[in-house]
Amino acid sequence: MQAFTRQRVPGTQDQLWLLEHAPVYTLGQGADVLHLLNSQNISVVRSDRGGQVTYHGPGQLMFYLLADLRALGIGVRALVESLEQAVIALLSEFDIAGSGDRAAPGVYVEGAKIAALGLRVSRGCCYHGLCFNYQLDLSPFSGINPCGYENLPVTDLATLLAAKPQYALPTRQVLAARLTEQLRCKLNYQATSQVQLSWPHPSIEA
Numbered sequence: 001m002q003a004f005t006r007q008r009v010p011g012t013q014d015q016l017w018l019l020e021h022a023p024v025y026t027l028g029q030g031a032d033v034l035h036l037l038n039s040q041n042i043s044v045v046r047s048d049r050g051g052q053v054t055y056h057g058p059g060q061l062m063f064y065l066l067a068d069l070r071a072l073g074i075g076v077r078a079l080v081e082s083l084e085q086a087v088i089a090l091l092s093e094f095d096i097a098g099s100g101d102r103a104a105p106g107v108y109v110e111g112a113k114i115a116a117l118g119l120r121v122s123r124g125c126c127y128h129g130l131c132f133n134y135q136l137d138l139s140p141f142s143g144i145n146p147c148g149y150e151n152l153p154v155t156d157l158a159t160l161l162a163a164k165p166q167y168a169l170p171t172r173q174v175l176a177a178r179l180t181e182q183l184r185c186k187l188n189y190q191a192t193s194q195v196q197l198s199w200p201h202p203s204i205e206a
Contacts, residue, residue: 001127002048004066008125014071016129016183016192017064018176021056025144028052028118035145042140049118049128051105052148059136059156061176063183065129069121072187076121079187080105083130086182087115090132093178094167096160104147112155116147134158134175 004015025036025044028051035053036044042055056062069079084100087107091098091114098107098114107115115132133156146152157175161167170178184192 001064001066005122005125005127008066008068010068010071012068014065014067014189016180017062017066018180019062019064020058020060020172021062023055023057023140025053025055025140026118029120032148035148036143037145038143040140040143042143047118047128049120051116051118053144054116054118054131054147055140055144056131057136057140059134059158061132061134061172061179063129063132063179064127065183066125066127067187068125070124074187076119076126079119079126080117082186083117083183084115086179086186087130087132089182089186090175090179091157094157094161094164096164104149106147109155109160112153113146114155114157114160132157132175132179134172135169 023042025039025042026047027033027036027044029048031052069075081100084105084107088098091109096109098109100107105117106113115130117130119126119128133154135158136156138154138156141154146154158169161169180192
């Protein structure tokens with residue numbers, strides 16, 4: 001991500017990377033390590049994104065947005081709100097009311113966090129993005145203060161849909177496509193194309 005952002009020039013197409021991580025705790029650039037309570041033998045990585053500590057793992061969709069904010073004509077606050085609104089719109093498809101929190105970016109359902117945001121902006125371009133919990137082992141969140149908040153509840157789509165038998169949990173491919181479309185609409189992209197990449201991608205730096 002860093003290399004892609006450094007090397008991009010005017011006219012470089014924005015990219016959205018979709019993936020799932022192996023279990024890992026990540027700390028934002030200025031994160032307080034005291035929010036990491038018990039790593040539980042899970043790897044810990046310091047990231048250059050904003051924000052505090054969070055957990056990533058299988059069952060959580062990662063959306064890494066590499067975008068030129070100047071070309072999009074938006075600032076960081078508008079970007080954050082667009083990402084949040086994309087998730088909120090997706091949840092509404094399942095009759096779930098999500099909301100944002102200006103003081104603590106992300107998307108919440110009845111106070112429980114279902115999507116977290118963490119961004120980095122360099123030379124008017126952003127990278128990192130958002131993670132969405134769809135069918136995730138939530139127990140590792142007990143080893144941290146999620147996003148720097150003590151006892152912050154965390155949820156996932158599978159848990160929420162368990163109380164809504166009229167809705168089936170989509171496959172991750174379907175869910176990823178639906179959230180990608182919401183992101184396209186909220187960020188006013190005219191079209192998208194999809195490419196399957198090997199992992200790890202050479203543009204990612206440790």
